[in-house]
Amino acid sequence: MPYAVIMAGGAGTRLWPAARRDNPKQLQRLIYEEPIVAVTVRRLQPTFPLDHCYIVTAARYADPIRSVLPELPPENVISEPFGRNTAAAIALAAFRIAAREPEEVFAVFPADHVVLHPDKLQHAVNFSLPLARAHTVVDIGVPPTHPETGYGYIELGKPIEDRDGLTAYSVRRFVEKPDLATAQGYLQTGHYMWNSGMFVWQAATFLNALREHLPETFRALTDAEAIGTEDALQSAYAAIPDISVDYAIMERVSDVVAVPAEFGWRDVGDWNALYELMPHDEAGNAYEGTHVTLDASGSLLLAPNKLIAAIGVEDLVVVDTPDVLLVMRRDRAQDVKKILDKLKERGDDAVL
Amino acid sequence: MPYAVIMAGGAGTRLWPAARRDNPKQLQRLIYEEPIVAVTVRRLQPTFPLDHCYIVTAARYADPIRSVLPELPPENVISEPFGRNTAAAIALAAFRIAAREPEEVFAVFPADHVVLHPDKLQHAVNFSLPLARAHTVVDIGVPPTHPETGYGYIELGKPIEDRDGLTAYSVRRFVEKPDLATAQGYLQTGHYMWNSGMFVWQAATFLNALREHLPETFRALTDAEAIGTEDALQSAYAAIPDISVDYAIMERVSDVVAVPAEFGWRDVGDWNALYELMPHDEAGNAYEGTHVTLDASGSLLLAPNKLIAAIGVEDLVVVDTPDVLLVMRRDRAQDVKKILDKLKERGDDAVL
Numbered sequence: 001m002p003y004a005v006i007m008a009g010g011a012g013t014r015l016w017p018a019a020r021r022d023n024p025k026q027l028q029r030l031i032y033e034e035p036i037v038a039v040t041v042r043r044l045q046p047t048f049p050l051d052h053c054y055i056v057t058a059a060r061y062a063d064p065i066r067s068v069l070p071e072l073p074p075e076n077v078i079s080e081p082f083g084r085n086t087a088a089a090i091a092l093a094a095f096r097i098a099a100r101e102p103e104e105v106f107a108v109f110p111a112d113h114v115v116l117h118p119d120k121l122q123h124a125v126n127f128s129l130p131l132a133r134a135h136t137v138v139d140i141g142v143p144p145t146h147p148e149t150g151y152g153y154i155e156l157g158k159p160i161e162d163r164d165g166l167t168a169y170s171v172r173r174f175v176e177k178p179d180l181a182t183a184q185g186y187l188q189t190g191h192y193m194w195n196s197g198m199f200v201w202q203a204a205t206f207l208n209a210l211r212e213h214l215p216e217t218f219r220a221l222t223d224a225e226a227i228g229t230e231d232a233l234q235s236a237y238a239a240i241p242d243i244s245v246d247y248a249i250m251e252r253v254s255d256v257v258a259v260p261a262e263f264g265w266r267d268v269g270d271w272n273a274l275y276e277l278m279p280h281d282e283a284g285n286a287y288e289g290t291h292v293t294l295d296a297s298g299s300l301l302l303a304p305n306k307l308i309a310a311i312g313v314e315d316l317v318v319v320d321t322p323d324v325l326l327v328m329r330r331d332r333a334q335d336v337k338k339i340l341d342k343l344k345e346r347g348d349d350a351v352l
Numbered sequence: 353m354p355y356a357v358i359m360a361g362g363a364g365t366r367l368w369p370a371a372r373r374d375n376p377k378q379l380q381r382l383i384y385e386e387p388i389v390a391v392t393v394r395r396l397q398p399t400f401p402l403d404h405c406y407i408v409t410a411a412r413y414a415d416p417i418r419s420v421l422p423e424l425p426p427e428n429v430i431s432e433p434f435g436r437n438t439a440a441a442i443a444l445a446a447f448r449i450a451a452r453e454p455e456e457v458f459a460v461f462p463a464d465h466v467v468l469h470p471d472k473l474q475h476a477v478n479f480s481l482p483l484a485r486a487h488t489v490v491d492i493g494v495p496p497t498h499p500e501t502g503y504g505y506i507e508l509g510k511p512i513e514d515r516d517g518l519t520a521y522s523v524r525r526f527v528e529k530p531d532l533a534t535a536q537g538y539l540q541t542g543h544y545m546w547n548s549g550m551f552v553w554q555a556a557t558f559l560n561a562l563r564e565h566l567p568e569t570f571r572a573l574t575d576a577e578a579i580g581t582e583d584a585l586q587s588a589y590a591a592i593p594d595i596s597v598d599y600a601i602m603e604r605v606s607d608v609v610a611v612p613a614e615f616g617w618r619d620v621g622d623w624n625a626l627y628e629l630m631p632h633d634e635a636g637n638a639y640e641g642t643h644v645t646l647d648a649s650g651s652l653l654l655a656p657n658k659l660i661a662a663i664g665v666e667d668l669v670v671v672d673t674p675d676v677l678l679v680m681r682r683d684r685a686q687d688v689k690k691i692l693d694k695l696k697e698r699g700d701d702a703v704l
Contacts, residue, residue: 017661292694294687303677307703309369309691311680313668318679320672325655327670327679328663335646339661342644351659 002129003104004048005093008037008057008065008111009083014270014336017324021352026111027064030268031277035068037111043118047125054078054096056089081234086245091210091217095225098203105132107200114277116264124261127166132200136255139171141193142265147183152176152195152246154258171256174246193260213252216240271317272333275300324351354481355456356400357445360389360409360417360463361435366622366688369676373704378463379416382620383629387420389463395470399477406430406448408441433586438597443562443569447577450555457484459552466629468616476613479518484552488607491523493545494617499535504528504547504598506610523608526598545612565604568592623669624685627652652682676703
């Protein structure tokens, strides 16, 4: 049976003040009934049995994640002493998997993305798993719907397999986040897919690639895993580079395959993205909590524990929490980070 | 020594959700450090000794008012069984005053107005008190600063006394709330003053006018005061007309005098009025509570118990309370009443 590696290290600061340093995005419910990390794990069933699911996260999120996923073996939540980007996080999980079944494949998933059509994702994953045994790595790509400048792209080469309504392509190259004109060009060609951060490797293949392209990380983590203590891992992390798996490995190996698939993939990166995913009333407002409105439109109004009354407001985001109230124009959703920077500067740590 | 009658019957619903049915505007601090009804009483000292100050209010506000003014004799807070407009409220106080000193004068003040220059108000009151013995009633008028359509106006006649920098005029007529064009005309002539709702009568003169112009009220309240029970007062109130003192009496008596005076009088009728009275930062924002902003301007941000973060918002009002959060465009401040109507309609009584 294949393994899943769920990347749950980020805090999701643009969803502040719901997401906090100690209550990160992956523990938020977002559009779901339960925390999104739990949704992510459950939708991988039954392809990836629970004891084959690993979650890699920051030390301070490990216990909260275990408590929202009590059916997951606690040792499957892997604590990183601190963040060292995706190459280290995936490597850590790959060592654990290889120690059990080095010939087995593992699929990597972000913990905090919405998938509107989980059945279609499952179909794409099932299509990709056997391919990962025959090729170096399979990247699940998402056909772009708009010229997004916040994602990396994959340029498709020629088709190499066609089955069950899906086609695998060779990958010509990975490209970093493009500018708008470039992204518009990509969108028109139809040959560029969004890099969703979901990909499948055979464990041994990944570790070989790691040894070749990121030898310090390979060595440091091999040693730390052999010793097996938290201290050893902490020392190893202090010594390894902060680099993404895309940049360090994916872009440097040959025989990379992409499987474009449409499954309603949404990166709920900020409040505007969440607004767009939520159901709206006829005036385009999305709510959590009781509400009363007069000429309010296009607004996200989240006040789960009180009545929210809105008059005459347009395209606004309001997020009420017990100690922080955020009010902003919806098109400024990216700027939540700047507010956090301001709070850090003035030492307002308690609300971060 | 003269008496003061403070009118504290209204709820101030346009300041919802801070003001509530059970926590009315006169108990709000507004721009002050203490509830505005207490500020109103204290600024009348020493001209009106505390045991000469009467507060007329709704039964459910009587005890809360007593508790914010512990130094006031409790019996000086007069409970109305329910609201019957200003004629009944003032009559009730006038009967109590006449029972003590019928020849003495009393001055009527609203409980919930801001006075930026209390010394100037005191000067105008001191100027008016002796005039009230020589004339039927003295109305303290406020020179209009803009063509307000929400107030009544007094048209001045000829000057009748000039002393200490103030002039008393005969009153030609009272006019009800005008339309904008009429109000603009009034502003240009310089002969029209705002009717501030502050006026001075001799107790006996008022009761004589009441007997003549509003005989049912005179009779019903005389009887109720003679019996002296709450039940008697309740029966009396059920029988008397709901009418303002301006319409029922002021506009019908002769020898009315007006004293125009500028003392920074502000009717804090709604959130926009409060916004204009509060201190602003350089971007025109007014705050209560800690805050962090990015490109926010012209906004009133009241969240006394939490951090408020505002990004890109303009001319907004945000009022956070434990059970209700109001968010509205500042120029829609009048429409808070419509929200309350909606809540009443759907039976959401708990938050009114």
